Amino acid sequence: LSFLLLCFRKSLIIPLVFCLLLQPPQALLSITTKPNIVLLMADDVGIGDIGCYGNDTIRTPNIDRLAKEGVKLTQHIAAAPLCTPSRAAFLTGRYPIRSGMDAINNYRVIFWNGGSGGLPPNETTFAKILQQQGYSTGLIGKWHLGVNCESYYDHCHHPLNHGFGYFYGMPFTLISDCITTEPPEMDREFRRKLWLYTQVMGLATLTSALARLTGLISVSWKTVTCLAVFSLLFFASWFSSYGFVRYWNCIMMRNYEVTEQPMVTERTTFLILRESISFIGRNKHRPFLLFLSFLHSHTPLLTTEKFLGKSRHGLYGDNVEEMDWMVGQVLDAIEKEGLKNTTLVYFASDHGGWLERQEGKRQLGGWNGIYRGKNCQGTLTFQEQLIKWPGVLPAETVIDEPTSLMDIYPTVVHLAGGAVPQDRVIDGRDLMPLLQGTAQHSEHEFLFHYCGVHLHAVRWHQKDRGALWKAHYVTPIFRPAGAGGCYDRGFCPCFGEGVTHHDPPLLFELSQDPSEAKPLTAETEPLFDMVIEKIGRAIEEHRRTLTPVPEQLSSYNIIWKPWLQPCCGTFPFCWCDKEGDI
Numbered sequence: 001l002s003f004l005l006l007c008f009r010k011s012l013i014i015p016l017v018f019c020l021l022l023q024p025p026q027a028l029l030s031i032t033t034k035p036n037i038v039l040l041m042a043d044d045v046g047i048g049d050i051g052c053y054g055n056d057t058i059r060t061p062n063i064d065r066l067a068k069e070g071v072k073l074t075q076h077i078a079a080a081p082l083c084t085p086s087r088a089a090f091l092t093g094r095y096p097i098r099s100g101m102d103a104i105n106n107y108r109v110i111f112w113n114g115g116s117g118g119l120p121p122n123e124t125t126f127a128k129i130l131q132q133q134g135y136s137t138g139l140i141g142k143w144h145l146g147v148n149c150e151s152y153y154d155h156c157h158h159p160l161n162h163g164f165g166y167f168y169g170m171p172f173t174l175i176s177d178c179i180t181t182e183p184p185e186m187d188r189e190f191r192r193k194l195w196l197y198t199q200v201m202g203l204a205t206l207t208s209a210l211a212r213l214t215g216l217i218s219v220s221w222k223t224v225t226c227l228a229v230f231s232l233l234f235f236a237s238w239f240s241s242y243g244f245v246r247y248w249n250c251i252m253m254r255n256y257e258v259t260e261q262p263m264v265t266e267r268t269t270f271l272i273l274r275e276s277i278s279f280i281g282r283n284k285h286r287p288f289l290l291f292l293s294f295l296h297s298h299t300p301l302l303t304t305e306k307f308l309g310k311s312r313h314g315l316y317g318d319n320v321e322e323m324d325w326m327v328g329q330v331l332d333a334i335e336k337e338g339l340k341n342t343t344l345v346y347f348a349s350d351h352g353g354w355l356e357r358q359e360g361k362r363q364l365g366g367w368n369g370i371y372r373g374k375n376c377q378g379t380l381t382f383q384e385q386l387i388k389w390p391g392v393l394p395a396e397t398v399i400d401e402p403t404s405l406m407d408i409y410p411t412v413v414h415l416a417g418g419a420v421p422q423d424r425v426i427d428g429r430d431l432m433p434l435l436q437g438t439a440q441h442s443e444h445e446f447l448f449h450y451c452g453v454h455l456h457a458v459r460w461h462q463k464d465r466g467a468l469w470k471a472h473y474v475t476p477i478f479r480p481a482g483a484g485g486c487y488d489r490g491f492c493p494c495f496g497e498g499v500t501h502h503d504p505p506l507l508f509e510l511s512q513d514p515s516e517a518k519p520l521t522a523e524t525e526p527l528f529d530m531v532i533e534k535i536g537r538a539i540e541e542h543r544r545t546l547t548p549v550p551e552q553l554s555s556y557n558i559i560w561k562p563w564l565q566p567c568c569g570t571f572p573f574c575w576c577d578k579e580g581d582i
Contacts, residue, residue: 034133034287036343037412038280038330041090041291042323043083043142043173043298046353046366049320055367057312058320062328063347068396075402075468075510077447077459078351079427083144083173084109084553085450086350086405087293091125091145091162093409093420093428095450097546099123101145103452103553106493110146110558111186112241113172113249114565117557118146118157120550126409127289128163129418136283138166140276141293144173146552148564152571155256168254168275169293170263171566176300178250178265183359185299186245194238201231240572241560247574248565258568259578265302268295271579273326277333284337287416292330296323299357299364316364344415346408356485368484399434400511401442402461402468407431425545446538451494458535459510470516471535472506474499504532 050067051060079089085096085108096102099120110117119125127137139159146157159167176185184191205227211217212224241248252260252268276292295302301319311317327347334343353366406428410420420426433439441463449457456474461467476492476499478485486492493499506519507528522528551557567574 033342034135034416036283036287036334036339037130037135037289037415038334038343038345039289039291039408039412040327040330040345040347041087041141041293042296042347042349043294044351044354044357044366045297045320045323045349046368048367049297049316049353055313058317059311060320060324062324062331066331066345066347073399073401073403075400077402077404077449079404079406080450081351082108083142083350087145088119088123089406089427090350090408091119091127092123093126093406093426094123094424095406095427095448097450097453098425098427098549100549100552102450104551105452105553105555107553107555107558108452108494109553110144110172112558112560112565113147113251114241114560114562115146115558116149116561116564117552117554118149119162120552121149121156121161123162124421124424125162126412127159127291129413129420130289130416131163131165133416133418134287135416136166136286136288137164137291138279138283138288139164139169139291139293140167140279141169141272141291142173142295143167143169143171143293147171147566150564152564152566153256158256160255164291166255166279169252169272170295171251171253172249174295174298174300174302175245175249177245178263179300179302180246182300184245186249187242191238191242194242198231198235198238201227201234205231240562248560251566251568252579253566257578258566258574258576261566261568261574261576264577264579267579268302269304269322269326273329276330280330280333280337280339284339289412289416294323294326296320296326297366299354301364314363316366320366344412348405348408356487356490358487401434402444402447402459403431403434403442404428404444404447446535446542448539448542451492454494455539456494457505458539460531460535460538462531466511468510469531469535470508470510471532472502472508472516474501475506476500504528505535507531 048055049058049060051058051064078086080086080096080102085101088096088099088101092099101119102108127139131137143159145159145162148154148158149156155161158171176182205224208217208219208224208227212219212221246262250262250265251258252263252271272292272295276290279288279290297316297319301315303315303319303322307318307322307325308315309318311321313320331345334340334345352368354364357363357365404427407430409428410426410430411428411432413420414430414432429443434442442461445461445463447459448455449459451474454474457470457472460469460471462469474495476486478492479488486498489498504522507521507525508516508519509525510516520528525531562571565571565574568576568578
């Protein structure tokens with residue numbers, strides 16, 4: 001009996017889970033055999049970027065083929081709208097606020113390889129549980145969950161300390177700073193201010209020196225010297241980090257070893273694909289977990305010449321089409337090794353398209369269909385999931401029950417024969433009963449949408465009526481007016497002047513208004529007061545389950561610390577290329 005499982009997609013996140021999990025022929029389904037598990041995660045891909053969701057300018061035949069053969073979950077939700085917290089939730093099955101991976105400030109992601117924040121060592125990832133169940137576990141590609149805590153060699157946040165037996169890829173995330181021909185992306189506005197302050201101080205020093213030399217103003221040489229020293233120290237304090245972003249953040253590692261510093265971007269796609277296929281081949285005789293975390297389709301949109309200019313959606317479309325080709329290569333490798341019938345394959349995006357990412361008239365981010373924004377709030381963290389299970393789940397089945405990206409955690413743990421931790425709250429729910437049809441409803445009654453540590457919205461599934469309510473307590477102010485994103489800022493904020501608080505909250509019934517276009521009121525919705533009261537009680541109960549934890553994305557943890565910087569030489573002389581010619 002074959003069982004092809006999971007293809008998942010998201011709207012601010014677009015998971016398509018395509019599971020190829022085929023059991024040996026049997027009269028009845030058995031999941032006593034541990035399947036291989038391949039998790040494919042894209043970066044910044046929106047719901048409107050994939051062919052099977054209506055895009056006719058980007059060709060994604062490999063993803064579309066899996067989607068066509070699968071079951072569709074239409075209400076699959078991301079746990080966070082940005083890379084670091086979303087991936088933390090994915091790996092731990094917990095809202096990122098529980099692990100300290102959400103921020104109280106505007107820096108809501110890991111900013112430096114040389115920072116001290118990251119996924120805490122006491123968190124138990126599904127990789128760690130699967131490793132204990134005898135799985136060979138590997139992560140290829142993007143990590144973005146920290147590296148070190150107190151020294152450059154403690155690797156407390158490293159993938160190998162979180163259950164992955166093999167790691168090859170970027171400990172950080174791909175950014176435009178990794179390519180010398182692209183304008184800087186990281187903290188762009190802040191860097192401009194730092195340059196301005198440096199120039200002002202330099203001008204003040206020069207003016208003082210000239211005034212002293214010409215006798216126009218009585219200024220002591222001691223004062224001039226102090227100004228010069230202060231200006232130089234100020235410049236050095238920030239340029240030592242921001243001036244060398246390509247060397248500090250754009251690196252590749254194999255396990256604990258830095259192999260490229262800076263990375264050679266022209267061959268990165270080839271190396272990641274080669275490593276993924278090699279991992280499958282090396283572990284074909286035992287159960288394995290492969291987490292292939294694509295660098296596609298984050299700016300600067302690294303795309304090989306073979307795919308440049310091929311799509312009708314510019315460079316972004318070219319990049320997505322290349323990622324789809326990589327998906328096909330991985331699936332071909334699985335089939336070539338004779339593992340198709342014993343492998344679960346899952347495809348997802350960590351969050352949706354970055355609408356605001358533009359350079360002049362070039363659109364460098366994705367598209368989220370009918371859903372607005374991307375990195376703003378819980379409004380837009382829709383996903384859809386596609387699952388194939390021949391002989392068990394009928395083809396082209398649609399499940400409208402609310403589910404979450406965090407549900408992958410208990411699902412893969414269950415399939416591997418493990419048990420979820422009992423010493424902490426796990427927010428994910430096992431999807432298997434819903435997928436097998438033994439349960440008619442999702443186990444989720446409420447889903448909470450955070451922006452940083454700020455609760456913005458709550459979703460309530462009223463199962464007896466089949467209604468799906470969503471209450472917004474905070475929303476970002478989209479600019480320009482009527483736009484679907486915060487184009488004036490590049491990112492939507494979580495708090496402050498860039499948001500609006502609602503009392504009573506904005507209420508939508510998503511089964512009737514999925515794009516959240518027409519808020520309901522007590523005058524237009526008879527159940528308005530009851531729904532708001534019910535959601536309010538759920539928030540109180542949810543907050544009672546939260547416990548204080550160290551803030552991994554605090555201002556101190558996110559700043560660059562030279563003594564934590566991964567380096568393939570003797571700091572600060574950090575450059576190497578250990579891959580050689582390929």
